[in-house]
Amino acid sequence: xxxxxxxRRTTSAREAAEHLGVSPRTVRNMTAEPRSxxxxxxxxxxxxxxxxxxxxxxxxxxxxxxxxxxGGVGTILxxxxxxxxxxxxxxxxxxxxxxxxxxxxxxxxxxxxxxAQT
Numbered sequence: 851x852x853x854x855x856x857x858r859r860t861t862s863a864r865e866a867a868e869h870l871g872v873s874p875r876t877v878r879n880m881t882a883e884p885r886s887x888x889x890x891x892x893x894x895x896x897x898x899x900x901x902x903x904x905x906x907x908x909x910x911x912x913x914x915x916x917x918x919x920x921g922g923v924g925t926i927l928x929x930x931x932x933x934x935x936x937x938x939x940x941x942x943x944x945x946x947x948x949x950x951x952x953x954x955x956x957x958x959x960x961x962x963x964x965x966a967q968t
Contacts, residue, residue, distance in 0.1 A: 898916055
């Protein structure tokens with residue numbers, strides 16, 4: 851049940867909790883944006899940042915357009931580059947598995963090429 855038009859609150863969670871007779875955590879839980887809505891909004895923001903960067907905009911221009919800080923834009927771009935690199939680079943488990951398979955193949959080949967002992 852997030853706010854339809856999110857606005858800056860004028861009272862803190864602690865002040866509202868004291869007024870209502872509940873804990874500050876209860877107030878924060880009652881006023882928080884639902885996680886599913888946040889995830890959709892965040893994914894759209896990440897997509898927009900990547901789209902603007904692909905158009906060649908500078909970080910400051912992207913931050914102004916999306917309504918974020920320059921650091922936030924940089925973080926999104928850094929994580930996107932890191933995720934892309936991980937997709938292109940095999941994991942350490944894959945590398946170890948490949949090395950093990952190659953060693954087993956060499957051992958098998960050595961057995962078949964060795965002269966049979968009688």
